[in-house]
Structure formats: C-alpha cells, structure tokens
Amino acid sequence: MNKSNNIILEKSPSGITGLDEITEGGLPKGRPTLICGSAGCGKTMFAMQFLVHGAENGEPGVFVSFEETQIELEKNFASLGIDLKRLEREKKFLVEYIYMERSEIEETGDFDLEGLFIRLAYAVEQIGAKRIVLDTIEALFSGMPNEFILRAELRRLFAWLKNHGLTAVITGERGENTLTRYGLEEYVADCVILLDNPVINKISTRNIRIIKYRGSSHGYNEYPFLMDEDGISILPITSLLLEHEAPNEYISTGIKRLDTMMGGNGFYKGSSILLTGSAGTGKSSVAATFAENICKNGQKCLIFAFEESPKQIIRNMRSIGVDLQPWINEGLLKFQATRPTLYGLETHLVTIYKIVNEFKPDVVIFDPISNLISVGSPDEVKSVLIRIIDFLKNMQITTLSTSLTLMGKIETDIGVSSLMDTWIDLKSVETNGERNRTIDVVKTRGMNHSNQVREFILSNEGIKLVDIYLGPSGMLTGSARVSQIANEKAEKLERQQAIEIKQLELKQKRRAMEAQIEELKSKFETEKNELDRAIEQKKLKEQVLEEERKMMAQIRHSNGDK
Amino acid sequence: MHSDSESDNGDGTDENGEVWNLRLYVAGQTPKSIEAFANLKEICETHLKGKYKIEVVDLVENPELAKNDQILAIPTLVRKLPEPVKKIIGTLANEEKVLVGLDITPIKSR
Numbered sequence: 001m002n003k004s005n006n007i008i009l010e011k012s013p014s015g016i017t018g019l020d021e022i023t024e025g026g027l028p029k030g031r032p033t034l035i036c037g038s039a040g041c042g043k044t045m046f047a048m049q050f051l052v053h054g055a056e057n058g059e060p061g062v063f064v065s066f067e068e069t070q071i072e073l074e075k076n077f078a079s080l081g082i083d084l085k086r087l088e089r090e091k092k093f094l095v096e097y098i099y100m101e102r103s104e105i106e107e108t109g110d111f112d113l114e115g116l117f118i119r120l121a122y123a124v125e126q127i128g129a130k131r132i133v134l135d136t137i138e139a140l141f142s143g144m145p146n147e148f149i150l151r152a153e154l155r156r157l158f159a160w161l162k163n164h165g166l167t168a169v170i171t172g173e174r175g176e177n178t179l180t181r182y183g184l185e186e187y188v189a190d191c192v193i194l195l196d197n198p199v200i201n202k203i204s205t206r207n208i209r210i211i212k213y214r215g216s217s218h219g220y221n222e223y224p225f226l227m228d229e230d231g232i233s234i235l236p237i238t239s240l241l242l243e244h245e246a247p248n249e250y251i252s253t254g255i256k257r258l259d260t261m262m263g264g265n266g267f268y269k270g271s272s273i274l275l276t277g278s279a280g281t282g283k284s285s286v287a288a289t290f291a292e293n294i295c296k297n298g299q300k301c302l303i304f305a306f307e308e309s310p311k312q313i314i315r316n317m318r319s320i321g322v323d324l325q326p327w328i329n330e331g332l333l334k335f336q337a338t339r340p341t342l343y344g345l346e347t348h349l350v351t352i353y354k355i356v357n358e359f360k361p362d363v364v365i366f367d368p369i370s371n372l373i374s375v376g377s378p379d380e381v382k383s384v385l386i387r388i389i390d391f392l393k394n395m396q397i398t399t400l401s402t403s404l405t406l407m408g409k410i411e412t413d414i415g416v417s418s419l420m421d422t423w424i425d426l427k428s429v430e431t432n433g434e435r436n437r438t439i440d441v442v443k444t445r446g447m448n449h450s451n452q453v454r455e456f457i458l459s460n461e462g463i464k465l466v467d468i469y470l471g472p473s474g475m476l477t478g479s480a481r482v483s484q485i486a487n488e489k490a491e492k493l494e495r496q497q498a499i500e501i502k503q504l505e506l507k508q509k510r511r512a513m514e515a516q517i518e519e520l521k522s523k524f525e526t527e528k529n530e531l532d533r534a535i536e537q538k539k540l541k542e543q544v545l546e547e548e549r550k551m552m553a554q555i556r557h558s559n560g561d562k
Numbered sequence: 563m564h565s566d567s568e569s570d571n572g573d574g575t576d577e578n579g580e581v582w583n584l585r586l587y588v589a590g591q592t593p594k595s596i597e598a599f600a601n602l603k604e605i606c607e608t609h610l611k612g613k614y615k616i617e618v619v620d621l622v623e624n625p626e627l628a629k630n631d632q633i634l635a636i637p638t639l640v641r642k643l644p645e646p647v648k649k650i651i652g653t654l655a656n657e658e659k660v661l662v663g664l665d666i667t668p669i670k671s672r
Contacts, residue, residue, distance in 0.1 A: 096629070098632065098634065099632045100632070100634065104648065104649050105635075105649055105650065105651055106649075106650040106651070106659055106660075106662065106663030107650075107651055107652050107659070108639075108650050108651065108652040108653070108654045108655065108656045108659045108660045108663060109597075109598070109601070109652030109653030109654055109655035109656055110594060110652055110653045110655070111594070111635040111636060111637060111638075111651045111652040111653065112594070112635065112636055113634055113635055113636070114589040114592075114621070114635075114636035115587060115589065115621060115628050115633035115634045115635055115636045115638060116634040116635075118589060118621045118622065118625045118628055118636075119625065119628045119629060119633070119634075121625065122625035122626060122628070140634075144634070144635065144651075145651075
C-alpha cells in the first residue's frame with residue numbers, strides 16, 4: 001500500500017487464512033461487505049470466522065441471525081472448536097436472533113423497520129460492538145410484506161451501519177442472474193465477495209472471488225478455499241511473484257553416483273525436480289531413497305502419496321533396504337496419502353498448502369504428480385502444478401515429483417518439465433528377453449551435469465548406478481552388458497594364451513637346439529678320443545718298428561762286417 | 563364479506579367476559595406512532611368496547627423489549643390475549659385488515 005496517500009482505507013483483519021493477503025489487509029473497516037453465494041458454500045462460516053476473530057482481538061461483534069437460533073449456532077460452531085458461549089460470557093460476542101413468520105404478519109398501513117434498527121443499536125451498545133454480521137438480511141423479503149418499504153429501509157440500514165462505523169458482513173443468497181436473489185449488491189457498494197461451489201466431473205471445489213473492493217486493489221482471480229475443522233482457509237497462491245531466492249546450498253539425492261552425475265553435490269536446495277519414467281522404472285524407489293537420506297540428515301520430509309498407502313510404501317521400500325518407519329516415529333517424515341479423485345484440484349492445492357505450512361518440511365515429494373491429471377484437464381492441472389511448485393519454491397522447499405510416462409510418451413509432462421529445475425528420466429530398456437533400468441539427467445539448471453546414461457540397479461542394499469556398456473554394437477545393459485564384458489575377457493585371455501604358447505614353443509625350440517648341440521659335442525668328443533687313441537697307437541707302432549729296424553741294423557752290422 | 567359478518571353476528575357482544583390485551587410497539591412520538599394509536603383506539607372503541615386493554619411500548623425508551631415479541635416493524639400491534647398471539651404491522655389505517663389480522667368480530671358501525 002502506498003503510505004504517502006493521505007486517506008488510506010482502513011482495513012479489518014478478517015481472521016480467514018489467506019483472505020487478508022488477497023484483500024491486502026482485510027475487509028474495509030467501518031463499511032459493509034457483501035458475501036454472496038449459493039446455499040452451503042460457506043457464507044455463515046465466513047461471517048462467523050470474521051466475527052470471532054474480531055471478538056478475540058478487541059473488536060466485539062454482533063451476529064444478527066435470521067436463520068439459525070442462538071442455540072443452533074452455538075452447537076454448530078462448537079463442533080468446529082469455536083466456543084461461542086465463552087465469548088458471550090466475556091461480552092465479546094452476541095447473537096441477535098430475528099424470527100419472522102410471514103403468515104403471522106398482516107400489513108395494515110404504513111410502517112418502517114425502526115424496530116430492527118432499535119434492536120441492532122441495542123445489541124451493538126450492549127457489548128460495544130465494532131463488527132456486525134447480518135445472516136442473511138434477505139430473509140426480510142420473504143418474512144415481511146411490501147418490498148417497496150423494505151428496499152427503502154435496507155438503504156437506510158446500510159447507511160446506518162456506516163454511520164455507526166460498524167464493519168459489517170452481510171450475506172446474501174445467490175440469485176439466478178444476479179449476485180444476490182434480491183439485489184443486495186445494489187446497496188452494498190464497498191466490497192463484494194463471491195463464494196462459489198462448482199461441481200466439475202462430480203468433484204466439488206470451493207472458490208472465492210473478490211468482485212469489487214472500492215478504494216483498494218485486490219487479487220482478481222478465483223481462489224480455491226478449504227472448509228474444514230479450522231474454518232475457511234484460502235490459498236492465494238496465484239498472487240505469488242517470481243522472486244524466490246536461489247540458494248547455493250545443495251541437498252544430496254542419497255545416491256552417490258546420482259550426485260556425481262549432477263556435479264557432485266546433488267540437487268540445489270529449494271529446486272524442483274521431476275522424475276519421469278514408465279511403470280516399474282523405480283521412481284518411487286529413488287524418491288524413497290531421497291526421503292530416507294533427508295531424514296538421515298535430520299531434515300524433514302513430507303510425502304504426498306497419491307497411489308499407495310503409507311504402509312504399503314514402507315513395506316515395499318524395505319525390499320530395497322530403505323526403512324522409512326523410524327523416521328516417521330521420529331517425526332521427520334510424514335505421509336499424506338489421498339486418492340487424487342477424493343476432491344478437486346484446487347482443494348488438493350489448498351490441502352497441500354495447509355499441510356506444508358503446518359509441517360514445515362525441507363523436502364516435499366509428490367508420488368506421483370501425474371495422478372493429479374485424472375482430476376482435471378491438462379490445463380487446469382498445469383495451472384495447479386505451477387502454483388504448487390511456485391509456492392514450495394517460495395518457501396525454499398525442495399520438491400521432488402515423480403511422473404508416470406506411458407511408453408515414452410511424456411506429453412503431459414513437457415509442460416510441467418519446463419517449470420522444473422531438474423529432470424531425471426528413468427527408462428526401462430528391453431533387450432534379449434529382459435528389462436533393465438537406465439537413468440539419465442535430462443536437464444538440471446545451473447549445474448554441470450553428466451550427459452551419460454547410467455544403468456540403475458535395485459537390490460536389497462538399495463540403489464546402485466553402474467556404467468552401461470558402450471561398444472561397437474551400441475548400448476548394452478543388464479545381462480547383455482555382463483555377457484559382453486565376459487566375452488571380452490575370454491577373448492583377451494585367448495590372445496594371452498596364444499602368446500604364451502608361442503613363447504613356450506620358442507623355448508622348446510631353443511632347448512632342442514641346445515640339446516642337439518650337446519649331442520654333437522659329445523659325439524665329437526667320443527670320436528676325438530677314439531682318433532687320439534688310434535693316433536697314439538699308430539705312433540707307438542712306428543716307434544716299435546723304428547726300434548726293431550735299429551736293432552736289425554745293429555745285428556747286420558756285427559755279422560756282416562766281420 | 564364484511565356485510566356478511568355483520569348480518570351473521572348482528573350486534574351480539576361477548577358475554578363470557580373475554581379480555582383483549584393489546585400491545586402497541588412504537589418508537590418515539592412519530593407521526594406513524596400517533597396515527598397508529600389513534601386508529602387502534604377507534605377500532606377498539608368500535609368493536610371491543612369495554613373489554614380491551616391497550617399497552618403502548620416505546621422501544622426508544624425500552625429497546626430490550628423488542629426481542630421478546632420479535633419486533634422489527636414499527637408500529638407493530640401484538641394481540642397478547644386472547645391467545646394465540648397475533649401480530650399486525652403498520653399504522654392500522656386499513657380497518658378491514660386490522661379486524662382480520664386481530665380476528666375481531668366486527669360490530670355493525672353506529
């Protein structure tokens with residue numbers, strides 16, 4: 001609001017969660033506000049919440065009821081935990097029940113509604129009321145004759161309320177072509193709020209819209225609201241701007257290799273992650289692993305389960321070595337399991353908003369977000385998802401949404417994926433009669449992520465990522481990968497063995513050669529010995545012959561010379 | 563219808579001592595209040611002579627009294643007795659409607 005304005009429209013906080021946000025402060029103070037809507041859309045609840053909030057914050061209020069008696073009101077709101085009796089005792093609240101029976105009242109001449117004015121004035125005076133509710137003043141038209149006089153008196157009534165500085169809430173039943181059946185909007189020009197309760201595809205939603213707010217800016221959209229044991233709460237999520245913080249903190253996925261694939265540290269805190277994959281690719285397992293890791297680090301995780309019951313999830317996740325039960329016991333993990341078709345999209349949105357605000361998680365998981373699609377048209381779903389994601393981002397909550405893809409068709413996700421900071425795709429590859437899972441990071445904003453596809457193995461020790469085999473025959477996973485690796489090993493072994501054999505052969509040849517050499521050598525030795533011996537003998541013989549010759553000569557000499 | 567009632571009932575008066583207890587709610591001495599009181603007085607004198615009692619409640623002075631009889635319109639006339647309680651609103655200018663509203667058996671005008 002512009003504070004330099006001299007005349008600032010003063011506002012009364014309504015006490016209705018979210019309404020003060022879209023009205024920028026509450027209802028116009030000291031002026032009447034018209035709440036219109038069809039039967040059962042929450043008009044009385046709205047009015048009562050407004051009064052009770054005032055009563056508890058120094059602005060006593062009068063509830064002028066034309067329909068329910070004081071006792072009925074007390075009972076109805078006691079079941080919502082509002083103790084009207086206590087407020088009455090403390091003189092902060094008062095019910096003025098006005099009863100009319102048309103058949104009992106005969107009009108015999110000119111009249112006015114001074115009696116009503118006196119009663120209102122008296123009630124206001126008794127508790128020093130600052131707020132007043134008229135629920136619903138239109139009953140006058142059916143309870144009193146002479147519409148002409150009534151209209152004049154209504155005009156006077158609204159002027160009277162203004163003159164008394166009462167912040168008033170006037171309820172009115174929705175007419176066929178008008179906001180209220182009797183055209184109350186004609187008199188209340190300051191602020192008009194419409195409550196709506198459309199049923200689309202048999203699913204009921206509640207919407208609130210500010211039709212006009214004189215002298216103030218306000219949100220223009222239809223906002224969904226929730227009516228439960230805490231009264232009305234509005235989720236003004238469309239009023240969010242794109243100005244959320246962008247922290248540099250990381251949050252680990254709980255799967256080391258997956259962290260590595262995204263630069264080593266995991267997701268950015270407060271980012272939104274989309275996990276797509278067809279049936280049975282392990283989306284929930286990745287989500288559960290992530291959740292477990294969050295809790296291990298002492299942070300809080302909230303899981304919206306749209307498909308399985310918490311007990312079923314816990315049982316199933318034990319099979320991959322993820323035990324979530326202890327974290328639930330410690331209050332770090334919370335499951336919110338609902339069938340998406342239980343209520344309308346907008347109601348889902350408000351429920352999510354409420355639970356997130358109560359539980360204040362660090363991480364929110366939607367498993368699977370694609371189930372919400374069954375509740376509305378793709379456009380509506382997208383609009384709701386945008387608001388959920390924006391809201392959680394604003395709260396710095398990391399969001400992991402799983403989404404089912406049908407045999408590679410991700411049309412519905414493409415719209416969503418542009419909202420997401422990180423998109424991880426799980427696939428199942430069918431080859432050689434078996435199905436194997438792969439994981440890859442399609443995108444992750446602001447991170448240097450891996451472009452490699454990894455194989456993703458679920459075992460009873462959790463999730464493991466392994467490199468897939470990339471070879472001349474393409475990408476191989478599972479047993480094909482294993483057999484390929486085995487084949488390669490065998491081939492390598494074979495090659496090694498061949499070398500060894502050759503080496504052995506060489507060795508043997510060398511040995512053979514050496515043996516031959518040895519043999520020749522010994523043969524030569526033998527022959528040499530023999531020859532030596534023969535030579536010796538020959539030499540000896542020669543010597544003997546020489547000696548004999550000498551001896552003969554000597555003998556011849558002695559005989560012949562004589 | 564008016565003439566029928568006249569002829570049917572003649573000038574018969576109530577013999578069993580029936581008391582008409584009427585309460586007129588007004589808010590201050592406004593022209594409407596004064597007119598209503600005058601009209602009421604005349605009707606009673608005409609039709610209920612001697613057996614009626616009029617109580618005027620000024621809500622400006624006693625606003626708390628409005629709630630009991632569920633008064634919204636001013637003036638409002640409440641027939642407290644005889645029972646059941648009946649209520650008519652306005653200045654009581656339309657005598658015929660007053661008589662019907664209060665269930666008074668009209669007496670032939672003098």
